[in-house]
Amino acid sequence: MQCPYAPAALPDAADWLIVRAIGLHGGMDNLELRAEADAILAGLVGDPGGSARLREDQWQAVSALVEEHRRALVVQRTGWGKSAVYFVATALLRRRGAGPTVIISPLLALMRNQVESAARAGIRARTINSANPEDWEAIYGEVQRGETDVLLVSPERLNSVDFRDQVLPRLAATTGLLVVDEAHCISDWGHDFRPDYRRLRTMLAELPAGVPVLATTATANARVTADVAEQLGTGGDEALVLRGPLDRKSLRLGVLELPDAAHRLAWLGERLGDLPGSGIIYTLTVAAAEEVAAFLRQRGHPVASYTGKTENADRLQAEEDLLANRVKALVATSALGMGFDKPDLGFVVHMGSPSSPIAYYQQVGRAGRGVDHADVLLLPGREDQAIWAYFASVGFPPEEQVRRTLAALEDAGRPLSLPALEPLVDLRRSRLETMLKVLDVDGAVTRVKGGWTATGQPWAYDAQRYAWVARQREAEQQAMREYAATTGCRMEFLQRQLDDEKAAPCGRCDNCAGSWLDPAVSPAALSGAAGELERPGAEVEPRRMWPSGMPAVGVDVKGRIPEDQQAATGRALGRLSDIGWGNRLRPLLSAQAADGPVPDDVLAAVVTVVADWARSPGGWASGTPDAMARPVGVVAMPSRSRPELVASLAQGLARVGRLPLLGSLGYAPQADDHAAHRSNSAQRLRSLAASFTVPDDLAAALAGAPGPVLLVDDYTDSGWTLAVGARLLRRAGAAQVLPLVLALAG
Structure with missing residues (x-):
């Protein structure tokens, strides 16, 4: 089994040099802090023997936060152990009198995993998200009384009026460490830009001097890394960037081109039981997830669907069933993406290609985090490009629509809710809300009680930037086609898409080591799949x-x-x-x-x-x-x-x-x-x-x-x-x- 931490050992000469180089005081004080950090890690990973030890790159990040109070961006592969950095740093800072850590975390699955991990190290963690509004007031009280070590907050809370105006200033004034998880979401150059994350600029600017900040991601190329680092440096020193190689040595990547959807479904129905352990089957749409899950259940496979339309209680049950290996797989959309942590996840299959190799790397990174071997398989479909085109059509609106929205807000003379604004502009509600959040960050509108108002501040439509982002999306789609067709190393291809300077042939994928995938399907399976689809x-x-x-x-x-x-x-x-x-x-x-x-x-x-x-x-x-x-x-x-x-x-x-x-x-x-x-x-x-x-x-x-x-x-x-x-x-x-x-x- 792989472990993201090194076994305990006395520091050798090289360790002494590293410790002296990165420590604020050096010498024995630094070694004592390192020993304290490793003891916290042992509790975090459930190692009663105390043999777990932070790797040097993890320790470098912890030291930068605890000793130097730096702002740091950590770009490391999935499974590297980024959460260990901020939990160990939290425990060290809290013992030294710092305020609670605030973690901006994008998905409920990630929050649930992190709360459980923190408890193992004696770290009291609570979460504020859309699933527990009845607990918010009690949690705020616990934070004020110092009873909470870690507060995990969904990015959407940052744009809630009450949270932004009443809670966020207090958090900014008292936090001991700010963590931005999945930090590529800050950048609109990234594959999963979320405008709510842009609110962090305000919080970063309002943090007292000397409060450390950690941003983490596994999916940032050079441009996204530079953009996030620049935003982290808002109002302070230049951010420290710690970037490591992105190869995942436990993953065996393969692509299987099959004639049509019926062949793909039949192949999966026949071969799912042969895949190692339990895993995730990704689809591009909710309809496809439900379709695939229904067929696999008919074939006798214990699976569950997991999409944006799945009720929260059902999502939680599905996650628990997968963690406990009560199901062979979750058939999921990207709703089960960032943050879901099952170290022994044995496979990830994609029924259809994501539109970006960077997004693909992020999703396949769910597998093989705590096992020596996991299979990753892409089954591309002819419908993929049509689905990409649909999602591409809902980008940032043209200037005329933006100006019409601003004019409607200005003419109203009062706050307008989304339902009240919809009849006045020609945008779907989800797209309208996303646009307003971007305009909010840009200072053109603000969210208040009762809806949105225009600020009257000058605003320029950055057509050049939006056009560049659109071209970037097209380039990513082309890269995904090239990934499926390449005869070179697939892991190396993904690493190069992420600007990994250490990209090299992996020796494991179907192109490096030969395909292990038999494309044959039985007539009975093909007939059954065709009948289901038809x-x-x-x-x-x-x-x-x-x-x-x-x-x-x-x-x-x-x-x-x-x-x-x-x-x-x-x-x-x-x-x-x-x-x-x-x-x-x-x-x-x-x-x-x-x-x-x-x-x-x-x-x-x-x-x-x-x-x-x-x-x-x-x-x-x-x-x-x-x-x-x-x-x-x-x-x-x-x-x-x-x-x-x-x-x-x-x-x-x-x-x-x-x-x-x-x-x-x-x-x-x-x-x-x-x-x-x-x-x-x-x-x-x-x-x-x-x-x-x-x-x-x-x-x-x-x-x-x-x-x-x-x-x-x-x-x-x-x-x-x-x-x-x-x-x-x-x-x-x-x-x-x-x-x-x-x-x-x-």
Whole structure:
């Protein structure tokens, strides 16, 4: 078993030289401090015999913090032992009268691991995050009374008004050590920039003189390292940068190119049991994670899914099950990324390529931290680039949208919440919030009680920087393609992407030592995987509440959508983000695709969806007491981009289902041609509210045959097109509106 610490030994001549070089006082005082540090480490790693000993590079970081009160950036490989540095330094500083350590930590999984690790060394750690608001006041009291040694804080707390204005100044005044974990998040040049981290500039500037600061990361190239070091130096001395080699000697990297998603899923279903120990299977989307987990469970593998949509209690249970080896794997999105610590994790598999080799290095670094051997495998898919393109499309908005947001805040004359601001700007809420956080750091807006206000401070749109970041993302995507295709050493490739000067062939990966991966899958496994991926159908949840603030933009709706104006729960053939029908539907519905009749295989699959829907509980063919009435006909949504596709889909369903084609909703003269491109709910609804009409012939058909109707469209994203269409049809006499689309965008 590998250990990130050296065994205890008397210092030799070289150790004496190192100690003398980095110690403030040198001699015996320094050696006594080193011995004290090693004793703390023994408790931290659960070594009652006391044989654990900090490595020299770890000791150099501890010494810089405790003896020299430096600001330091540590860039070291995953598994190096960065948490040992700040916990040992915390214990040493607390014994010398320093205030508590404040750790800015990005993920709940990381916080939970760190609290448990600290307790082993007698360090009292508490955490402030979104999962425990009921404990915040008690924790603040413990910190003030000196009963807490370490306070772990999520970066989002830094931008909470109460925390920023009331708690943060007190912490800055009393902290004995500030730790910024996963510090690459500070830099927008990095692969995982988080604007909440930029608040640290303020805290760094307000720290009293002599308070040490430690920033740690495993995934910073030279540019990110320089950027973070510059930010650490805010208002003080130049930061000390301690950078080590990034090779992970326990990892064996490989890539397996398989023909399609069914082959990849079948291969994983057959080979998962052969992979060492327990591990993580990463997917690029929530839909794919759920799809893969469901298939593997059907194959008898104990796995659990772990995504941004997983409830916190279920996440915690999944983490505990993996730590205890009660599951073979977690099938996860990047929600299980930084910080999850299972030293004996035996493998990491990626079903699809991350868009950055740096992000890939960070994720595979979860494996092999405390074992001699772990397998890392990439199974790239043809859908990867489409998914990358989607995530790239949600970067920092164009200047015109930013200026419109600032103008809306200035014109309001009062704080605006996100729901109140949404109708005034054309940005999704998540993207709008991220943009506001960046503007907050830049001084153009500030978050106050009740929402956001403009400061009136001059602000310049750094188009050159944003364009460079976009080009950097494109370069990272190309590098990921090159990683999959390279015939050279894969670990060396990743090290060079991180500007590791000691990059060299590893001798272990599939290119260095030969592939150990057999691409063959059995016909039975392939058939089972194909059947799972080809199984059509996904529920389409209807809109039940109007967006906030609509009366302010001239649309007189608010609150709950009346029951008699709502759509029913509908159906889609598949999700654009899944690896089954998503792969078939993405090319059909892409902006570049030519319009045309619905393909026969797609129509046949939609018919299957409708048949399954009819037989489901409450369906019109279910025979249950609460069954809805059989649809009386099919209605199409109008489409400017794909009129032939939607019309042929409606006609085909009517023909096969022996239902009358009642017609299509029409466009009103004032219809917004760009409604489909509005990006948040309020803007989308404002554009759609008066865009459609019920033609006279359709109104007559509904009046003559009242009952449920199938409302057909190509895809749904926000759900507002279907909601507006359903409202019109219900008002015109439809007893129910059953939405049916080819694809869910999410």
